[in-house]
Amino acid sequence: MTTLAPESLGYTVRVAEVIEETPDTSSLVIDVPDDLADRFTYRPGQFLTLRIPSERTGSVARCYSIASCPLTDDRIKVTVKRTAGGYASNWLCDNVTAGNDVHVLPPSGTFTPRALDGSFRLFAAGSGITPVMSILKSALESDAGTVALYYANRDRGSIIFAAELADLETRYPDRLTVEHRLESESGLPTPESLASFARGGEDSDVFVCGPAPFMAMVKGTLTGIGYDRHRVYIEEFMSLDGDPFAPIQTLTSGADADSATVEVTLDGDTHVLAWPADATLIDVMVNAGIDAPYSCREGECGACACTLTEGTVDPGNTDALDPDDVADGYILGCQATPTSPALKIEF
Numbered sequence: 124m125t126t127l128a129p130e131s132l133g134y135t136v137r138v139a140e141v142i143e144e145t146p147d148t149s150s151l152v153i154d155v156p157d158d159l160a161d162r163f164t165y166r167p168g169q170f171l172t173l174r175i176p177s178e179r180t181g182s183v184a185r186c187y188s189i190a191s192c193p194l195t196d197d198r199i200k201v202t203v204k205r206t207a208g209g210y211a212s213n214w215l216c217d218n219v220t221a222g223n224d225v226h227v228l229p230p231s232g233t234f235t236p237r238a239l240d241g242s243f244r245l246f247a248a249g250s251g252i253t254p255v256m257s258i259l260k261s262a263l264e265s266d267a268g269t270v271a272l273y274y275a276n277r278d279r280g281s282i283i284f285a286a287e288l289a290d291l292e293t294r295y296p297d298r299l300t301v302e303h304r305l306e307s308e309s310g311l312p313t314p315e316s317l318a319s320f321a322r323g324g325e326d327s328d329v330f331v332c333g334p335a336p337f338m339a340m341v342k343g344t345l346t347g348i349g350y351d352r353h354r355v356y357i358e359e360f361m362s363l364d365g366d367p368f369a370p371i372q373t374l375t376s377g378a379d380a381d382s383a384t385v386e387v388t389l390d391g392d393t394h395v396l397a398w399p400a401d402a403t404l405i406d407v408m409v410n411a412g413i414d415a416p417y418s419c420r421e422g423e424c425g426a427c428a429c430t431l432t433e434g435t436v437d438p439g440n441t442d443a444l445d446p447d448d449v450a451d452g453y454i455l456g457c458q459a460t461p462t463s464p465a466l467k468i469e470f
């Protein structure tokens with residue numbers, strides 16, 4: 124495997140096992156050494172970012188959602204489905220075997236329930252099951268959560284985690300229902316089938332992961348039948364272009380005449396920082412020694428989403444946010460630069 128530059132961010136961890144889930148999907152089960160256990164605690168729905176070697180570019184970075192359950196599974200499992208013509212997913216499925224090392228960034232992401240003991244309506248299509256599986260297992264483990272999963276696939280052979288889901292349905296007959304929608308038998312998901320599955324669950328938290336048209340159909344259908352759009356959470360799978368393993372820019376200039384002042388609240392602590400006009404919020408926070416949440420640093424993953432409550436910014440690339448998020452004041456810390464002298468931001 125490619126040797127990494129010593130200044131790269133991230134950690135090297137060992138793959139303990141590779142599981143062939145379906146003909147085109149493999150899980151990597153990762154052993155986290157004891158001294159990294161704190162750094163690799165995760166919430167259901169979060170993802171790891173893997174560095175994949177490339178002779179052409181040195182490496183590429185790709186995010187993979189964690190399919191294991193933080194409450195019950197000792198090891199972290201990510202599940203990779205081959206993308207037709209894709210580079211990293213095929214490289215991982217073709218090359219990684221038990222005992223190999225992989226280079227990763229710690230768990231990150233905001234596609235995660237605030238509490239596990241409520242009612243959940245989950246919607247997944249294809250490899251979109253990975254973060255949803257972690258949420259599903261965690262809610263069942265919480266003793267009180269109830270879960271209904273709508274899971275769309277091409278055909279029976281492409282259902283990832285089919286046996287595990289069937290086993291969970293047997294173990295939790297009163298708290299878990301799974302509706303499989305197979306294109307080979309019933310066609311693609313329709314608004315009617317989604318609405319009929321969703322009716323009666325209007326007070327649920329909704330987590331949706333799959334291809335963009337599927338997620339748009341779920342969100343549109345649910346809000347159309349009375350679900351609160353603020354409780355419909357979406358995780359979009361896309362490939363990163365940049366290198367999130369490159370070190371964070373060191374800010375040498377500090378405060379200057381163009382700097383704004385930002386009051387930023389994270390985990391209950393408020394920090395007042397000088398924010399140079401050409402630096403991103405994440406650069407400023409990391410340079411100030413704050414353990415800010417971020418991952419891809421190109422506006423694609425949403426790990427650094429926060430709310431602007433005062434002032435204005437140039438938001439940069441906001442691909443990870445949907446228009447509703449932007450209307451609600453969300454920005455991305457890895458992209459935003461200040462355009463007013465005083466700002467307040469909450470994570």
Ligand SMILES: Cc1cc2nc3c(=O)[nH]c(=O)nc-3n(C[C@H](O)[C@H](O)[C@H](O)COP(=O)(O)OP(=O)(O)OC[C@H]3O[C@@H](n4cnc5c(N)ncnc54)[C@H](O)[C@@H]3O)c2cc1C
Nearest residue numbers: 177179185186187188203204209210211212253360361362
């Ligand atoms: C938050 C998040 C969670 C995700 N979770 C999952 C998950 O659980 N499971 C899953 O399967 N996917 C997941 N994804 C999607 C995953 O990150 C990748 O987008 C997906 O695997 C496709 O990547 P790919 O490289 O195979 O395909 P592509 O990105 O389509 O590959 C083509 C790209 O690779 C470049 N390329 C081609 N050859 C080379 C080469 N030799 N060297 C360098 N570059 C090359 C091309 O220029 C092109 O840009 C997730 C994405 C996100 C953002």
